[in-house]
Amino acid sequence: MRILTTLLIASFPGSIFADWETNMPRGVTPTSEIAYDIHMLIFYITVVIGILVFGAMLYSIIYHRKSVGHKPASFHESTKVEIIWTVIPFIILVGMAIPATKALILMEDTRDSEITLKVTGYQWMWQYEYLEDDVSFFSKIDTASNTARRLNSGLDVFEVDDYLRNVDNVVVLPTDTKIRILLTASDVIHAWWVPELGGKKDAIPGYINEMWIDISKPGIYRGQCAELCGKDHGFMPIVVKAVPKDEYIKWVSIQKDEKIAKNR
C-alpha cells in the first residue's frame, strides 16, 4: 500500500507546487468581476437543474427497474407537460439573459478612458505602446523559461521561477485608472489575455480591437496568448505590473528619459 502511495505521489510531480485551483479568478477589474459573477450565477443555475434532472433519473433507475418487479406504465405523451418544460427553461433563460446583456453593455463601453495602451501581437512576442506618453517596447518570454522549455533541456522546470509566466519587459499600468487597450497584430491572429484583468480579445492583422480595464489592486498579473499563433504560441506570456498612479507617473518619466538618452 505504501509503495502504491509513493508511486502515486511520484507520478504527480507538481503536488508541492500546484495550488489545485479549480475556479475562475475573481480578478481585480470591473470586467473580471462581472465575468466571475455571471459565471457563478449560471453555474449555480445549472447545478440546480442538474440536481433535479439527475435526481429524477436516479430515482427512476432505483425504483422503476424490472429486477424490483416494477411493471411499465403505458403513458407516452402529454402536450401539457411538453409545454411546461418548454416554457419554464425559457423563463430561466430570459432571467439569465437580462443580467448577461447588461453586463455585456458595460464591458463594451470604452468611453472616458484616461490612458490608451496599444498592444501588437507578433510571432512570438508582444509590443506595447503607451500612446499618450510616446513610450513603447517589446516584451517576450524571459531567458530562464525559454531555456528550460527546450525539448529535453535537462533543466527541471519546477526550479524555474514563474516558469512560462515571466517576460523580459513588464507592462506597467496605474491602478484606479480606466485604461483603454487597443489590440492588433502584425502577422497572424493572437489574443491578449490576463485572467485577473478580465476577458481576452483577439489581436487581428488589419483590425484594431478595443477593450478596457480598471485595476483596483496593485500587484503582478500574469497571462498569455490565447489564440493559436504558430509553433511558439505556448511561449508568449504577458506580465502586467499594476502600481499606484504616482508611481506610474514616475515610471513613465524614467522611460522617457531613457529613450532620450538612447537617441542621443
Next chain:
Amino acid sequence: MSTNIDKLHDDHHHTPSGIMRWITTTNHKDIGTLYLWFSLLMFFIGGFMALVIRAELFQPGLQLVIPGFFNQMTTMHALIMIFGAVMPAFVGLANWQIPLMIGAPDMALPRLNNWSFWILPFAFTMMISTLFFESGGPAAGWTLYPPLSLQGGDSMPFVILSIHMLGLSSILGAINVIATILNMRAPGMTLMKMPIFVWTWLITAFLLIAAMPVLAGAITMLLTDRFFGTTFFTASGGGDPVMFQHIFWFFGHPEVYILILPAFGIISTIIPAFSRKKLFGYDSMVYATASIALLSFVVWAHHMFTVGMPLAGEIFFMLTTMLIAVPTGVKVFNWVATMWRGSMTFETPMLFAIAFIVLFTIGGFSGLMLAMVPADFQYHDTYFVVAHFHYVLVPGAVFAIIAAVYYWLPKWTGKMYDESLGKIHFWLTTIFVNLTFFPMHFVGLAGMPRRIPDYAVQFADFNAIASVGAFGFGLSQLMFVYILYKTLKKDVTAEDKVWDGAEGLEWTLSSPPPYHSFNVAPKID
C-alpha cells in the same frame, strides 16, 4: 408468390468473393460494415494522436515532441476524429439501419453509396500522408484560421483536397439517405410514424447538404489566397481574416449538430427498448430535432465572441445560442420521462445510453455557460472549451455509437456479444472518460489556454490526472475490439427479436437479416 420472387432474385445474385466483394459491393449492409470498420480504424489513429498530446502534457516542460509537431497532432486529431471517426460511423449506422427500419430492400442509390464510401480511404491516406512530408502536416488547428493556415508548409493543398473529397463523400451519402427515406418507406409508414433514428438522420442529411458546400467555399478561398494571389483573407490586400471565421463557423456550427443529432436518434431508440415503454413525446422529439437544426444556422458567431464583433452582434448570438438550450432540454426531459415508471433493465447498450444522457447534459451545461458572452470572454480558447466539446463528443457522440453497436450487433451478425465483458467495457470507459475530461474544466477556468504544448507548473496536477485518464480510456477501447472479435467468432445463435422491449421493423427480420432486407414491403398500420 413471394417465395418465387425470392428465388428469382437469388438466381440473379452473383457476389464476387474476397476483396472484390467489398470493393464492388452495392449492398447497404456491406457498405455499412465498411463504414463502421473504417471508422473504428480512424478512431484508433486519431486516438493515438490524442495520446501523443496527453503524453506530452503529462508533465510541464517538453519531453517528447517539439511544439510544431504538437500542433500537427492537435490539428490531425480533430480532423480525423470528426471526419474520419464520428461522421463515417453515423453513415455506417444509417446504411445498416435505415433500410431495415423503413422496410426497404436497400438504399435508394446503391452505386453512389459504394462511391461515397470508397472516397474516404483515399482522402484520409492523402491527409495522413502529409505528416511524413518534410514540412510536416497541417498545424494551424482543424479550424484552419488564416493568416496562420496560409503560413503552412506543403501539406496545405493536400489537406484541402482531402477535405473536399470528404465533403463530396458526405454530400453523396446525405443525398442517398434523403432519397431512401423519402421514397422507399414501407406502405403506411407516414413521416410521423418513422422510427426516430430515421427522423434524426433525415434532418442531419439536410444539414450536411447545406453546410458542407460552405466549408468547400471557405477552403477553396484559402487555396487561392495561398497559390493564386487572391487576398480574400489577407488584410494587406484588402481582405478580411475574420470573414473566414464567419464562413467557417457557418459550416462549423451545423457540423456540430451533424455530429450529435443521429446520436439523439440512437438514444431515443435504446432508452424505450430497455425501459419497456414507448418513447415519451415522439412528436415533440421530432420538432425539437428540427428546431435545433434550424437554430444551428443562426448561432455560428458564438465560436468567435472575442474577435471584436459589434455589441448588437454579440447580444444576438448570445440569445440565439441560449435558445438552443430549450429544444435540447426538451429532449433530455423526454428521455427521463421515458425511463420514468418503466421496467428497466441495464444491458450494455442501456448503460451507455444512460451515461450519454448524464454526461451529454453536463456538456450541455458547460455549453450554456459558454453562451454567456461576459463569462465567455474568460472561457474562450481555454481548456474549459476543450472539456465542453469533448463531453458532448466523447460521452456524447462516441458513447451513442458504441451503444448502437452493442444494441444492433446481435441483429447484424446473429451473434450475441458477451454481456459481462460489455459491462466491464462500459465501466472502464465511463470512469476514464471522466478522469480525462473533468479536470480540464478546472485548468481551463484557472487560466490554461488550449492548443499549448507546455504549461505553467500550477496546472501540473490536473494535467497529469487527465493524461492517466486518457491512457486508461484508450486501452479500454482495445477491450471493445476484443469483444467484437469474440462475438464474430461465435456461431449464429441470437434470436430474431434480441431485446424483449425493442420495437421496429428490423426485429421482424431474421438475425442476421437476409442480404436484401425486405423483398416484399411490410405493411404498417
